[in-house]
Amino acid sequence: MTRITEDTVDAVARLARLSLSPDERTRFARELEAIVAWADSLQALDTDGVPPLRLEAADDALRDDTAREGLGREQAVGPAPDQAEGLFRVPRILP
Amino acid sequence: MTSGLTSLTASAIRERVARRDVSAEQVVRAHLDRIATVEPAVDAFLALAVERALESARRLDRDLAAGADAPALAGVPIAVKDIVHVSGLATTCGSRILAGYRPPFEATVVTRLEAAGAIVLGKANMDEFAMGSSTEHSAFKATRNPWDRERVPGGSSGGSAAAVAARMVPLALGTDTGGSIRQPAALCGVSGLKPTWGRASRYGIVAFASSLDQVGPLARSVPDLAIAASVLCGHDPADATSSSRPVPDFASLLSRGASGLRLGVPRRFIALGVEAETLARFDEALGALERAGASVVDVELPHLPHAIAAYYLVATAEASSNLARFDGVRYGARAGAAPDLKRLYGETRDHGFGAEVKRRILLGTFALSSGYYDAYYLRAQKVRTLIRRDFEQAFESCDAIATPTTPAPAFRFGEKTEDPLQMYLADIFTVPANLAGLPGLSLPCGLAGGLPVGLQLVGRPFEEETLLRLGAGFQQATSHHELAPPL
Numbered sequence: 001m002t003r004i005t006e007d008t009v010d011a012v013a014r015l016a017r018l019s020l021s022p023d024e025r026t027r028f029a030r031e032l033e034a035i036v037a038w039a040d041s042l043q044a045l046d047t048d049g050v051p052p053l054r055l056e057a058a059d060d061a062l063r064d065d066t067a068r069e070g071l072g073r074e075q076a077v078g079p080a081p082d083q084a085e086g087l088f089r090v091p092r093i094l095p
Numbered sequence: 096m097t098s099g100l101t102s103l104t105a106s107a108i109r110e111r112v113a114r115r116d117v118s119a120e121q122v123v124r125a126h127l128d129r130i131a132t133v134e135p136a137v138d139a140f141l142a143l144a145v146e147r148a149l150e151s152a153r154r155l156d157r158d159l160a161a162g163a164d165a166p167a168l169a170g171v172p173i174a175v176k177d178i179v180h181v182s183g184l185a186t187t188c189g190s191r192i193l194a195g196y197r198p199p200f201e202a203t204v205v206t207r208l209e210a211a212g213a214i215v216l217g218k219a220n221m222d223e224f225a226m227g228s229s230t231e232h233s234a235f236k237a238t239r240n241p242w243d244r245e246r247v248p249g250g251s252s253g254g255s256a257a258a259v260a261a262r263m264v265p266l267a268l269g270t271d272t273g274g275s276i277r278q279p280a281a282l283c284g285v286s287g288l289k290p291t292w293g294r295a296s297r298y299g300i301v302a303f304a305s306s307l308d309q310v311g312p313l314a315r316s317v318p319d320l321a322i323a324a325s326v327l328c329g330h331d332p333a334d335a336t337s338s339s340r341p342v343p344d345f346a347s348l349l350s351r352g353a354s355g356l357r358l359g360v361p362r363r364f365i366a367l368g369v370e371a372e373t374l375a376r377f378d379e380a381l382g383a384l385e386r387a388g389a390s391v392v393d394v395e396l397p398h399l400p401h402a403i404a405a406y407y408l409v410a411t412a413e414a415s416s417n418l419a420r421f422d423g424v425r426y427g428a429r430a431g432a433a434p435d436l437k438r439l440y441g442e443t444r445d446h447g448f449g450a451e452v453k454r455r456i457l458l459g460t461f462a463l464s465s466g467y468y469d470a471y472y473l474r475a476q477k478v479r480t481l482i483r484r485d486f487e488q489a490f491e492s493c494d495a496i497a498t499p500t501t502p503a504p505a506f507r508f509g510e511k512t513e514d515p516l517q518m519y520l521a522d523i524f525t526v527p528a529n530l531a532g533l534p535g536l537s538l539p540c541g542l543a544g545g546l547p548v549g550l551q552l553v554g555r556p557f558e559e560e561t562l563l564r565l566g567a568g569f570q571q572a573t574s575h576h577e578l579a580p581p582l
Contacts, residue, residue, distance in 0.1 A: 004461075012461045015460050016415060017422065017444055018448075018457070019438070019441030019444070032458055034516055035515065038404065041404055042405060051477065052477050055532045063335075071199055075199035076199065079198070079426045080424065081427065090424055091439055093436050
């Protein structure tokens with residue numbers, strides 16, 4: 001059985017770019033441990049030689065490589081919470 | 096003249112508009128009046144688009160007056176789940192993280208519905224990012240079940256289902272990743288179709304779990320679902336996962352009914368847990384289908400008890416990836432004034448997402464993370480193959496598989512929110528179709544304790560017509576779909 005501790009939640013939250021509060025860490029550790037314990041039922045199944053499912057709805061996924069109009073810059077940047085000169089603006093990332 | 100318009104099906108409305116017995120504007124106004132009356136009790140909508148709807152209606156009326164042919168959904172008011180982009184309207188996905196977001200493009204399915212004469216009245220409430228089975232996880236409000244306002248409408252397309260049940264619209268769009276069209280349809284007493292994975296374009300629909308998501312209609316009759324499905328389905332160059340298989344005129348195939356079709360019933364799977372009255376309604380529904388000319392055989396689907404575990408690993412893994420794009424940079428809200436980019440991401444996402452979305456992002460990130468990927472995500476994808484094979488084998492002896500849509504009728508608010516696992520387990524009958532990429536249909540099959548329950552039919556890939564034929568045969572033989580909630 002896989003233990004989900006608050007340290008596990010911290011590590012996963014870091015990967016997922018979620019800043020959790022201390023209460024959330026405690027609560028999610030408890031809840032995720034219960035969910036993962038129950039998902040562990042899959043470990044009992046014999047999946048030797050079974051390939052992962054690949055759905056094939058798109059019978060002709062290839063198309064001609066022709067240029068098409070895309071979203072203009074103004075439209076693409078329009079919904080951003082902070083923008084300048086047609087660019088997405090974020091806090092400084094270089095020293 | 097306009098009284099009674101809101102009790103009509105989409106096809107009846109279209110017929111009257113086509114004959115010009117009534118104008119599209121009158122139809123729209125009648126439904127807006129109905130919304131004004133019952134919406135305060137139901138809370139199905141996140142936003143109404145009154146002016147936009149009236150303008151579309153007048154434009155259609157002018158075209159018809161000028162002699163244009165009435166398209167398939169002429170004058171039919173629709174509600175659109177707020178995960179689907181409609182030009183000129185905000186998309187929230189039921190989340191604070193998308194506050195103020197106006198998409199710069201429109202979903203192909205909406206463009207198609209509007210080209211067919213449908214008129215968008217508003218955006219329907221939903222569980223945040225379609226994660227939930229009760230619409231309680233909407234960041235904005237809970238939608239109430241029109242049959243009992245103390246109970247949930249189901250989810251995640253709870254607003255869409257409640258709006259159709261409450262006669263605020265005859266037709267709505269939902270999305271279905273693990274049952275989010277079929278389950279609320281069942282709990283609100285309406286009909287809902289999840290087409291085959293790849294059958295309809297998902298361009299302009301915010302992604303939850305890309306190998307499971309599908310868009311589809313909810314309505315009060317199977318012919319309405321059939322008409323809508325023919326409009327919605329088909330290849331879209333903007334969605335590389337959409338199939339180019341020809342789409343039949345589903346409505347023209349319904350007259351063949353259920354006659355000669357074979358229904359497989361997985362008794363052992365159903366016995367895992369269905370409330371007694373729900374099971375009684377299901378058995379009566381099978382009887383009605385037999386009288387309508389279908390035959391019933393037993394089938395085994397041995398891996399289906401593992402479907403929920405596989406589903407919650409695959410769906411959350413894909414969601415953790417799809418929701419990475421909500422970072423406070425390109426759309427929606429940004430939290431505070433974080434001094435560096437990583438903190439901006441982390442704080443935006445912590446403030447913007449609700450608890451269920453965070454829970455699923457964490458679970459999905461865990462299932463994909465180094466050291467756990469093989470044991471969880473990859474294994475779940477292999478279990479999907481086993482489930483798909485179960486269905487393929489069952490379809491050798493039957494044309495569709497019948498189960499109850501849900502183990503029980505609508506639950507009370509708060510009943511399952513404290514225990515996420517209990518909420519997940521209620522999806523047991525709907526998730527297998529998503530895992531295997533199959534079409535599924537839910538039909539009202541009567542009341543259990545005064546609340547609607549649903550009959551679910553699952554079919555072979557791209558054989559929506561088989562399900563719709565069975566559904567049409569069932570609704571000709573029964574009147575459950577005509578029951579209206581006491582509003």
